[in-house]
Amino acid sequence: MEMTFDVKSMDFKRAGEAAAKIKKALQLVGMEIDTVRRAVIVAYEAEMNIVIHARQGTLTAKVHPDRLEIEANDEGPGIPDIDLAFQEGYSTAPEHVREMGFGAGMGLPNIKRFSDELEIESKIDVGTQLKTIIYNQTSGE
Amino acid sequence: MQKYFHSVMLEKENCKGCTNCIKHCPTEAIRVREGQARIIEQLCIDCGECIRRCPNHAKLAITDTLDRLNDYKYTIALPAPSFYAQFGPGVMPHHVLGVLLELGFDHFYEVAVGAEAVSAYLRRYLDQSQRPRPLISSACPAVVRTMQVRFPGLLENIVPIETPMEVSARIAREEAMEKHGLKDEEIGVFFITPCPAKVTAIKQPFGERSYVDGAISMSSIYGEVLNRLNSTGSNLKSTLSPVQGVGWGKTGGENHAIKDHSLLAVDGIHNVINVLEEIERGGLYDIDYIEAQACTGGCIGGPLVPQNPFVSRVRMESLLKELGTRGEQELNVPSDDQFYRLSETILPRPTLKLSDDVNQAIQMLEEVERIYADLPGLDCGSCGSPHCRALAEDIVRGSAETSFCVFKLRDKLQQLAREIVDLSHMQPPAMGRVANGSKEDAKKDEFME
Ligand code: SF4
Ligand code: SF4
Numbered sequence: 009m010e011m012t013f014d015v016k017s018m019d020f021k022r023a024g025e026a027a028a029k030i031k032k033a034l035q036l037v038g039m040e041i042d043t044v045r046r047a048v049i050v051a052y053e054a055e056m057n058i059v060i061h062a063r064q065g066t067l068t069a070k071v072h073p074d075r076l077e078i079e080a081n082d083e084g085p086g087i088p089d090i091d092l093a094f095q096e097g098y099s100t101a102p103e104h105v106r107e108m109g110f111g112a113g114m115g116l117p118n119i120k121r122f123s124d125e126l127e128i129e130s131k132i133d134v135g136t137q138l139k140t141i142i143y144n145q146t147s148g149e
Numbered sequence: 150m151q152k153y154f155h156s157v158m159l160e161k162e163n164c165k166g167c168t169n170c171i172k173h174c175p176t177e178a179i180r181v182r183e184g185q186a187r188i189i190e191q192l193c194i195d196c197g198e199c200i201r202r203c204p205n206h207a208k209l210a211i212t213d214t215l216d217r218l219n220d221y222k223y224t225i226a227l228p229a230p231s232f233y234a235q236f237g238p239g240v241m242p243h244h245v246l247g248v249l250l251e252l253g254f255d256h257f258y259e260v261a262v263g264a265e266a267v268s269a270y271l272r273r274y275l276d277q278s279q280r281p282r283p284l285i286s287s288a289c290p291a292v293v294r295t296m297q298v299r300f301p302g303l304l305e306n307i308v309p310i311e312t313p314m315e316v317s318a319r320i321a322r323e324e325a326m327e328k329h330g331l332k333d334e335e336i337g338v339f340f341i342t343p344c345p346a347k348v349t350a351i352k353q354p355f356g357e358r359s360y361v362d363g364a365i366s367m368s369s370i371y372g373e374v375l376n377r378l379n380s381t382g383s384n385l386k387s388t389l390s391p392v393q394g395v396g397w398g399k400t401g402g403e404n405h406a407i408k409d410h411s412l413l414a415v416d417g418i419h420n421v422i423n424v425l426e427e428i429e430r431g432g433l434y435d436i437d438y439i440e441a442q443a444c445t446g447g448c449i450g451g452p453l454v455p456q457n458p459f460v461s462r463v464r465m466e467s468l469l470k471e472l473g474t475r476g477e478q479e480l481n482v483p484s485d486d487q488f489y490r491l492s493e494t495i496l497p498r499p500t501l502k503l504s505d506d507v508n509q510a511i512q513m514l515e516e517v518e519r520i521y522a523d524l525p526g527l528d529c530g531s532c533g534s535p536h537c538r539a540l541a542e543d544i545v546r547g548s549a550e551t552s553f554c555v556f557k558l559r560d561k562l563q564q565l566a567r568e569i570v571d572l573s574h575m576q577p578p579a580m581g582r583v584a585n586g587s588k589e590d591a592k593k594d595e596f597m598e
Contacts, residue, residue, distance in 0.1 A: 009511045011518070024430060031429075036517070036542070037510045038502030045302030045429070052430040071514070073507040118431060144507075 009037075009071040015058040015082075020108065023059045027052035030069045030078075037071055043144045046122040047076055050140055053115045054080035060101050060111050061085065062135065073144070078123070080138040087130040094120060154352045155193045156210045156345035157200065159186050163207035170199040170208065171535045175418045176298050180543065181533035191500040194294035195346040196418050196443045197452030210345035210453060213363035215370065218253050221337030221362070223329065225321045226254040227314065228341040230261045230398030231448035232367055233390070234465035235456040240378060241471070242395070247385040248377045252370065254339070256325065263317030265394030266482040267310060268406035270489040274308060275410050275437055283413070283428060283436040284308050286403060291346035291443035292421055293355065293495060300425050301497030308438075309491040311356060313397060314340055314347065316489060318360035320482060340364045343451025346443065357492040371455040391480060392472040399465050400447035403440040410437040417445040503545065517541045525556045 011033060013026035030051045034044045051067065058065035058080060065082030087093045093100075094116050101111025120126055123140035130136040166184035171177075178192035179199060186207065188199075200208045218224045226249040233242050246257050267288075278284065285306045287293060296303055311319075318338045325336050340347060342364040351361045396402030400416040413436045415424045421441045427433055444450040449465055450458040483489075503517075504510040521541035528536035532553040534543050543549035552558050 009515050009518075024426070027430065028426065033514060035499075035501040036503050036514050038499065038505065038507060041301045041497060041499075048302075048429050049431045071511055073511065114431075 009033075010068065011071075012066050012068045013055075015055055015062075015065050015067055015080075017059060017063050017084075019059060020110070023056055024052055026055050026067045030067075033069070033071065034076065039071075039076070039144050040146060043076065043142055046142050047078065049122045050119050050142065051078050053119050054078060054138060054140075056110060057115050057136075057138075058082045058084075060105055060115075065135070075124075075144055076142045078140045078142070081135065082137075083135040086132040086134055086136055087128075088132060090128060090130060153190050154349060155188075155190055156195050156212070156348035156352075157188065157193060157197060158209055158211055159188060160207045160209055161185060163205045164203075165205050165207070166533075167204065168530045168533060169204055170202050171530055171533070173198050173202045174535065175295065175422060177535045177539055179535070180548070182548075191498065192298060194291050194298060194443075195344075195349045196291040196295075197345050198418060200345070200452045210348060210366065212342065212345075212348055212366040212369065212453070213339065215253060215365065217363050218337060218339070222335040223256070223325055223331050224254050224337040224339065225318075225325065226250075226252075226257040226339055226341060227260050227317055227321065227361065228257065229314070229343055229347075229367075229448060230259075230264060230395045230402075231343045231451060231454060231461070231465075232341050232398075233261075233395060233468055234398060234449050234461040235367060235371065235454060236375070236378065236464065238464070238467065241468075242390040243385040243388040244378055245374065246388055248374050249341075250385075251377055252373060256321070258317050258321035258324075259389060259394070260313050260317045260340075261391055261394030261397065262389055262480055262482065263315075263320065263394070264313035264397040264403075265391040265406070265480060266320075267313050267316055267489060268393055268397075268403070270486060271308065271310065271407050271438075272409070273486065274310065275407065278308075281306060281434075283433050283439050285428075285439045286441055287355070287491065287495075288312050288397070288403065288440075289346065289442045289444075289448075290350035290355075291344070291418065292441045294346070294349075294498075295418065295422065295443070296425065297495065297498040298500055299422070300429060301499065303425060303428060304495050304497060306428065307495055309494070310489055311491055312350070313394070314350075315354070315356065315360055316482075319488075322360050337362045341367055341370070343367055343448045343454045344444065345452065355491060355493065355495050366453040367451075368453050368455045389478055389480065390472055391478065392469055392475075395472060396465075396469055398447060399449050399462060400442055400445075401440070402447065404438070407438060411435060412438050412440065414440040414442075416442045416447055416450070418443040503542070513545050516545045520544055520551070524554055527556070529555075531555045 031048045055067050062082035062084030068079040070077040092098055096117045099111050105111045124143050125141040127139040164186050166181050168181050171179045176192045176194055178189045180187050249257050287307050287310050322336055325331055338361050340361050348364040351359045393406035396405055401414045404412040404414050415421050446458045449461040503513040521538050524537040526537050532540050534540040
C-alpha cells in the first residue's frame with residue numbers, strides 16, 4: 009500500500025494535510041498507537057521541510073504490516089552540511105518563516121528521534137531525498 | 150464487547166433523512182440510510198453538535214426527569230456553574246439554589262465549589278508533574294472521548310484528575326452520609342447538566358465509579374425554575390458560590406483559576422480538534438496546560454442550555470464581577486491530593502480500523518483508495534455518508550454500495566437507458582409484433598398464417 013502527496017513550497021495553509029491523511033490511513037489499518045504517533049511527527053516534519061526549504065516535492069508513505077516507510081523527495085537547494093542539519097536548533101529557515109513559528113531547527117532532529125531507520129541524500133542545488141522507516145512494534149512487549 | 154452507552158439519540162419520527170447533521174459530526178459518526186439518520190455508537194462522543202444542527206429536532210439527549218427524585222430517600226442537586234448564567238440580571242446563585250430546594254431536592258452542592266477545589270489541586274499538580282507538555286484538561290468529557298477515538302496517542306497528556314462534578318458529588322455524598330447517617334444507596338445525587346456528554350460521563354465514568362446518580366437537563370427544568378423565581382423568591386440569603394469556581398462555566402475560566410502557568414484555552418469541538426492535531430505533530434510543548442471545551446463559549450454554550458450563549462456570556466461576566474466583590478471564603482474541601490486523582494487510566498477506543506488483521510486491513514485500505522478515486526469527489530453527502538472517502542470506507546466495510554452515490558447511479562442509469570434503446574432496435578424475429586401493426590408486420594403475419 010503506497011500513497012504519494014505533492015507538497016508545495018511556502019504553502020503553509022495546506023501544510024500538514026499529507027501528514028493528516030497518512031495518520032488516518034494508519035488508523036484504518038490498525039497500526040499501534042505509538043507507531044501512529046511517531047509517524048505523524050515524522051511525516052509532518054518531512055512535509056514542513058519541503059514547504060520551508062524546497063521548491064517542490066513529494067511525500068510518500070508505504071504501509072506494510074510490520075513497518076511504515078516515509079519518503080520525502082524534493083527539488084531544492086539541498087543541504088550543504090548534513091551533520092550540522094541534524095543538530096538541534098540549527099536552522100537555515102529564512103527569518104520571515106521563523107517569525108511565523110516554523111523552522112525552529114527541530115525538523116531533522118525530530119525525524120531522527122522518532123524514526124527507527126533513516127537515510128538521507130542531498131545534492132546542492134538539486135534536492136534532497138529522505139527515507140525513514142518506523143517499525144510497527146506491538147505494545148506490551 | 151460491552152455495549153457502549155451514549156446519551157445522544159435519534160427521534161425516529163422527526164428525522165426526515167435530510168443529511169444536514171452528517172457533515173458536522175466531528176467523529177463522522179452519523180450515516181443516513183433508508184431515509185433515517187443512524188449514529189454509529191462506538192464513534193459518538195456525545196458532543197451534541199448534531200442536536201444543534203438538526204432542523205427537525207430529531208436528535209435528543211437521554212436525561213432524567215424530576216420524577217427520579219422519588220427513588221431516593223435523600224436527594225442532592227449539583228448545579229453546573231453554567232446554570233447560574235441562564236437567568237436575568239440580578240438573579241444570584243442563592244435565588245437559583247433556593248428554587249432547586251423548592252423543586253423537591255433535599256439539599257444542594259455547588260459544582261462551583263468542587264471546581265474551586267480542583268483548581269487549587271491543579272495548581273499544585275502543574276508545579277510538580279514531570280509529564281510531557283502540554284497537559285490537557287480532563288473536565289470536558291466530550292473532549293476526552295474525542296481523544297479516545299481520534300487521538301489515542303495523546304491520552305497520556307490528560308491530567309489524571311477527577312472533574313469538578315465528580316469531586317462535588319463525592320463531597321456532598323460523604324457529608325450527607327456522615328451528617329444524616331444515610332446509606333450510600335439512599336442518596337440520590339443529580340447533576341443539573343448543560344450537555345449530553347456529562348450524562349454519558351455519569352453512566353460510563355472515566356474513574357472507578359461515578360458518585361452521581363442522574364442528570365437533569367437545564368432546559369427541561371428551566372421553565373419551572375423561572376416561574377418560581379418570579380413568584381416566591383428564595384429564603385436562602387447567601388451561598389458560597391466561589392468566584393473562580395463559578396467562572397469554570399465559561400471558556401477561559403478554568404485557566405483563570407489556575408494562573409501563573411503558560412496556558413491555552415480552546416473552545417468549540419472543531420477548534421479543539423485543530424489544537425489536538427497540532428500537539429500530535431509535536432507542537433505546543435511550550436504550553437503547560439490546555440483548557441479544551443467542546444462547546445463554543447464553554448459550558449454556557451452547551452447543547453442543553455436554554456439561554457442564547459451570547460446572552461449567558463454577558464450574564465456570566467456581570468455575575469463574576471458581583472461575586473468578585475465579596476471577600477474570600479473558607480471552603481471546607483478535602484486537602485488530601487489523593488482525593489482528586491482519577492482512579493483509572495483513560496484507555497483508547499480503537500474503533501476506526503478496517504479489520505483486526507493488519508494484512509487484510511491494508512488490502513481493504515487499497516480497496517478504499519481504488520473506490521475513492523472512482524467517486525466524483527464532490528463530498529456532497531447525498532449518499533448519506535459525510536464525504537466521498539467515508540462512502541468508500543463504508544463500501545469496503547460492507548455497509549454501503551457504490552450505487553448510493555447519486556452520480557454513480559446516474560451514470561449507471563444512463564448506461565442502462567442506452568442499452569435499453571439499443572436493445573429495442575434489436576428485436577428477435579419471433580417477437581416482431583408491434584401494437585398498431587405496420588404493413589410489413591401484417592404481411593409477415595399473413596405469411597405465417
Ligand atoms: S453527538 Fe456529536 S459525536 Fe455524537 S453523533 Fe452527534 S455530532 Fe456526532
Ligand atoms: S464544554 Fe461543557 S457543556 Fe460542552 S460538552 Fe464539554 S462539558 Fe459539556
